[in-house]
Amino acid sequence: MTDVVSIPETEIAPGRVGGRMERVEDERLVRGLGRYVDDLDPPRVVHVAFARCPYPHARIASIDASQARAIEGVLEVLLPDDVLGRTGPISILRPIPEAPRVMPYALPREIALYEGQPVVSVCATSRAIAEDAVAALDIDYEPLPHLSDVEKALAEDAPILHPELGTNLLVQNPRGDGNPEAGLAESEVVVDDRFRINRVSGLPMETRAILASYVPGVRELEVVASTQAPHLFRKQLSDSLRFPEADIRVTTHDCGGAFGLKLGIFAEDVLVCLHAMDLGRPAKWVEDRMEFFRGATQARESLHVARMGASSDGTILAYTNHYYVDLGAHNSPMGSPMLSSLMFQGPYSFTHGYVERNVVLTNKVPVGAYRGYGQPEGCFVRELLLDRIARKLRIDPLEIRRRNFIRPDQMPWQTPGGAKYDSGDYQRCMEMAAETIGYGEARERQRALRDEGRYLGIGLACYVEMTGYPGSKFLGKHGAEYGAHEGVVVRANRSGGVDVYTGVPPIGQSTETAFTQVAATVIGLDAAKVRVIAGDTQGTPVNTGSFASRTLIAGSGAIERAGREIRDKALRVAAFMLDVPVDGLELADSVISSVDDPEISVSFADVAINAFYGHRLPEGELPGLEATAYYDPISSAFSYGTAAALVEVDPETGEFSLDRFLFVHDCGRQVNPMTVEGQLHGGIAQALGAALFEELVYDGDSGQLINGSMIDYFMPTTADLPKIELDHTEVLSPVTPMGIRGIGESGTIPPGAAVANALCDALAPFEVDINRLPLTAEYVWRLVAESRAHA
Amino acid sequence: MTQTLIDVRLTVNGEPVERAVEPRRSLVDFLRHDLGLTGTHVGCEQGVCGMCTVLLDGEPIKSCIMLAVQADGAEITTIEALNGEELHPAQRAFKEAHGLQCGYCTPAFILTSVALRERGLDIPREELKEELAGVLCRCTGYQNILTAVETYLAADD
Numbered sequence: 001m002t003d004v005v006s007i008p009e010t011e012i013a014p015g016r017v018g019g020r021m022e023r024v025e026d027e028r029l030v031r032g033l034g035r036y037v038d039d040l041d042p043p044r045v046v047h048v049a050f051a052r053c054p055y056p057h058a059r060i061a062s063i064d065a066s067q068a069r070a071i072e073g074v075l076e077v078l079l080p081d082d083v084l085g086r087t088g089p090i091s092i093l094r095p096i097p098e099a100p101r102v103m104p105y106a107l108p109r110e111i112a113l114y115e116g117q118p119v120v121s122v123c124a125t126s127r128a129i130a131e132d133a134v135a136a137l138d139i140d141y142e143p144l145p146h147l148s149d150v151e152k153a154l155a156e157d158a159p160i161l162h163p164e165l166g167t168n169l170l171v172q173n174p175r176g177d178g179n180p181e182a183g184l185a186e187s188e189v190v191v192d193d194r195f196r197i198n199r200v201s202g203l204p205m206e207t208r209a210i211l212a213s214y215v216p217g218v219r220e221l222e223v224v225a226s227t228q229a230p231h232l233f234r235k236q237l238s239d240s241l242r243f244p245e246a247d248i249r250v251t252t253h254d255c256g257g258a259f260g261l262k263l264g265i266f267a268e269d270v271l272v273c274l275h276a277m278d279l280g281r282p283a284k285w286v287e288d289r290m291e292f293f294r295g296a297t298q299a300r301e302s303l304h305v306a307r308m309g310a311s312s313d314g315t316i317l318a319y320t321n322h323y324y325v326d327l328g329a330h331n332s333p334m335g336s337p338m339l340s341s342l343m344f345q346g347p348y349s350f351t352h353g354y355v356e357r358n359v360v361l362t363n364k365v366p367v368g369a370y371r372g373y374g375q376p377e378g379c380f381v382r383e384l385l386l387d388r389i390a391r392k393l394r395i396d397p398l399e400i401r402r403r404n405f406i407r408p409d410q411m412p413w414q415t416p417g418g419a420k421y422d423s424g425d426y427q428r429c430m431e432m433a434a435e436t437i438g439y440g441e442a443r444e445r446q447r448a449l450r451d452e453g454r455y456l457g458i459g460l461a462c463y464v465e466m467t468g469y470p471g472s473k474f475l476g477k478h479g480a481e482y483g484a485h486e487g488v489v490v491r492a493n494r495s496g497g498v499d500v501y502t503g504v505p506p507i508g509q510s511t512e513t514a515f516t517q518v519a520a521t522v523i524g525l526d527a528a529k530v531r532v533i534a535g536d537t538q539g540t541p542v543n544t545g546s547f548a549s550r551t552l553i554a555g556s557g558a559i560e561r562a563g564r565e566i567r568d569k570a571l572r573v574a575a576f577m578l579d580v581p582v583d584g585l586e587l588a589d590s591v592i593s594s595v596d597d598p599e600i601s602v603s604f605a606d607v608a609i610n611a612f613y614g615h616r617l618p619e620g621e622l623p624g625l626e627a628t629a630y631y632d633p634i635s636s637a638f639s640y641g642t643a644a645a646l647v648e649v650d651p652e653t654g655e656f657s658l659d660r661f662l663f664v665h666d667c668g669r670q671v672n673p674m675t676v677e678g679q680l681h682g683g684i685a686q687a688l689g690a691a692l693f694e695e696l697v698y699d700g701d702s703g704q705l706i707n708g709s710m711i712d713y714f715m716p717t718t719a720d721l722p723k724i725e726l727d728h729t730e731v732l733s734p735v736t737p738m739g740i741r742g743i744g745e746s747g748t749i750p751p752g753a754a755v756a757n758a759l760c761d762a763l764a765p766f767e768v769d770i771n772r773l774p775l776t777a778e779y780v781w782r783l784v785a786e787s788r789a790h791a
Numbered sequence: 792m793t794q795t796l797i798d799v800r801l802t803v804n805g806e807p808v809e810r811a812v813e814p815r816r817s818l819v820d821f822l823r824h825d826l827g828l829t830g831t832h833v834g835c836e837q838g839v840c841g842m843c844t845v846l847l848d849g850e851p852i853k854s855c856i857m858l859a860v861q862a863d864g865a866e867i868t869t870i871e872a873l874n875g876e877e878l879h880p881a882q883r884a885f886k887e888a889h890g891l892q893c894g895y896c897t898p899a900f901i902l903t904s905v906a907l908r909e910r911g912l913d914i915p916r917e918e919l920k921e922e923l924a925g926v927l928c929r930c931t932g933y934q935n936i937l938t939a940v941e942t943y944l945a946a947d948d
Contacts (some may be wrong), residue, residue, distance in 0.1 A: 027886075030901065031882065036829075202929075204895075508892035508930045715929070
């Protein structure tokens with residue numbers, strides 16, 4: 001169960017599974033030759049801009065578009081009434097269980113529910129003219145009382161945002177097992193608190209963007225979009241436009257970052273398509289950054305009311321968490337995040353647990369998927385409570401985790417949250433982290449420095465992460481409008497290689513490279529002979545897309561199957577051509593040869609060409625050399641690991657330095673260790689951004705976003721991040737192709753908790769308890785000041 | 792509101808360019824949409840994210856907060872100037888170090904590195920972090936970008 005693979009990386013050729021292959025994507029990207037949406041300027045292209053509601057909640061009393069329409073170059077102005085009769089609502093790809101589907105239309109009927117909601121859509125010959133026209137619109141808004149947080153939204157006298165629901169609580173989803181109340185009553189020590197997780201943005205460097213072209217008469221809608229799931233984008237466009245999916249093609253050539261945010265369609269996508277269809281000209285919209293902060297889905301914000309109880313030796317006896325997700329005004333295609341519930345147990349073996357998700361409607365931009373999908377939030381709350389228990393019981397944080405880990409021999413492990421952990425050695429990752437950071441010495445230094453008035457802290461946080469879905473049937477039971485599978489077409493070409501057709505678009509996660517490595521390894525080709533054609537709904541099998549840390553698990557399963565089929569057929573055809581038995585042949589480095597006599601050989605290219613011609617084939621063998629295959633996962637695979645942070649805090653100012661940060665993880669088989677490290681670096685950087693700097697701040701009085709620009713929203717730069725130290729184990733998952741576990745989201749999960757625990761550790765003499773993010777110097781200073789005031 | 796056009800003359804990637812532009816046309820829109828040089832990207836139009844970085848007379852500038860008319864007489868270098876069948880050493884360094892993921896910020900970092908190398912200084916990593924802080928990246932966490940730039944700056948001619 002816990003075999004640690006120990007093949008030295010250097011022995012694996014770069015183009016094989018496990019090798020550090022340089023990325024195939026990079027040849028175009030380092031030259032600036034990627035094709036992002038705005039790089040395309042087709043002839044006669046027209047441009048779209050939107051009037052957006054400036055209030056968090058308002059009745060649209062009247063709209064006068066006469067001056068806007070009179071501007072030279074303005075081609076079309078769409079008002080709500082123009083849109084509502086001809087479009088359906090924007091569908092939800094992943095509905096919240098048991099929740100009413102609160103689906104928005106492309107433009108609001110009468111009431112705008114958040115600042116930034118599109119209200120009028122304008123199309124003109126240039127973006128500048130479209131924006132001039134937006135400025136010339138006369139829209140009369142009547143501001144309504146607004147709700148800027150979950151507590152206000154749940155207050156008894158709160159206005160109801162969607163009157164048909166009768167409440168702002170969209171749904172309450174309980175999960176749990178055992179008897180948590182009894183567990184807490186039995187506990188020697190119980191800690192509890194209210195944790196506030198900040199609202200942040202995934203903030204891809206390329207904003208949302210779409211280019212739609214429509215050919216009248218032929219009735220084809222060609223869309224180029226910056227999305228992580230072109231096939232799902234196509235399906236949703238079809239739903240909303242009430243236009244046959246067969247006549248829509250969606251392509252993503254390159255996508256400048258997505259991180260969950262570009263999952264599904266937005267109102268703007270529907271409107272741009274309407275303009276293209278009405279005008280018979282290509283219509284483009286590239287979101288500007290001011291729009292982005294008020295229109296693109298946001299993430300994470302939630303209030304967690306949690307309790308944890310333990311026996312005197314630190315064994316966790318019970319854990320409960322009632323949390324309130326600030327969903328914003330309505331559902332997004334993937335909101336709200338689900339995994340705070342499913343993964344609330346983490347790596348610890350308690351059996352009394354209860355978690356309750358409350359999804360609350362407010363007057364804010366809707367929350368959507370963001371890398372981690374609820375897991376960073378859940379990890380933060382759980383890991384901070386565990387450290388509080390450790391401090392109360394005077395047990396070292398390292399030791400209390402040792403006493404609670406699920407052991408390898410307890411796998412598979414069924415959690416009270418409903419997850420089934422497949423395998424793993426959770427403690428081993430933590431021990432490696434402790435050793436690398438020099439845990440024992442750090443404790444000694446901490447003691448020594450405290451005498452000098454310096455405050456050093458060591459923080460740990462452990463996580464288990466759900467990667468991939470446990471199959472399409474599971475998703476079906478939960479009402480999802482997609483499956484868990486991936487499908488590929490693999491087709492041999494005359495150049496001695498194969499073309500791999502996949503609907504998974506390039507969004508930065510190196511799937512072209514990883515798919516290349518899998519295909520090359522399975523078939524027996526040079527990696528240079530594999531070409532991945534990605535992200536186009538035309539010519540690729542129906543698939544799901546790049547999200548939920550599932551792409552490589554499902555995608556490699558499909559490539560493995562298609563590749564084996566091609567390999568087997570190539571061997572049969574080669575055996576016929578060489579007049580030898582098939583059993584003695586092997587395919588390696590693009591050549592098929594006899595194991596006994598390598599002189600007897602034929603190139604893969606010649607076999608493919610012969611198969612295309614069909615000139616010399618065994619009896620009953622059909623021409624062609626290609627295969628379509630699907631893979632549907634049988635279970636989720638659970639990645640895991642530990643983050644460790646070393647900080648030094650100045651209690652007089654609250655300033656602190658993050659002196660070391662390291663991350664030890666297991667993602668099973670690493671198809672490409674170089675890109676695995678890249679995924680972790682990126683996820684960790686986003687997590688540290690959210691932990692230290694980032695927060696979308698809404699003014700409680702006006703309900704408006706205060707810091708919606710790049711100047712005011714502090715995304716980390718090169719100068720703001722510590723060196724990230726990585727290490728890993730490689731326990732193969734028994735439930736996935738090649739033992740892969742997902743890795744794209746892991747980095748986002750434990751960093752915030754590790755830094756917060758390090759700060760609490762450093763400031764233990766002041767007995768401070770952290771209960772929110774981000775961890776600004778001001779916040780830390782306030783904690784110390786409050787502690788001193790009560791001393 | 793169509794505006795009066797103004798003539799600009801400048802040099803872009805070694806080629807003389809003469810165009811009549813709207814005074815409100817930003818330099819980055821001019822490069823991308825009038826000249827078709829789409830390797831320079833747009834991220835915030837506010838001079839913060841650095842996606843639009845190009846070299847103006849050899850110095851990195853943010854072309855989203857400069858008007859095309861202000862670049863009259865200047866010499867502009869974009870990523871396209873580096874492109875050939877073989878990768879430019881800076882491009883190769885980014886590829887080898889896995890210094891990019893989605894690739895949107897990459898031309899900006901590469902041009903910034905080229906300008907740094909022109910200065911010919913030996914820059915320690917802590918200072919390099921400050922030098923590169925004018926371009927943002929959401930994918931890489933910067934670690935491999937720093938390695939790529941260091942490798943490129945340290946390479947022999």
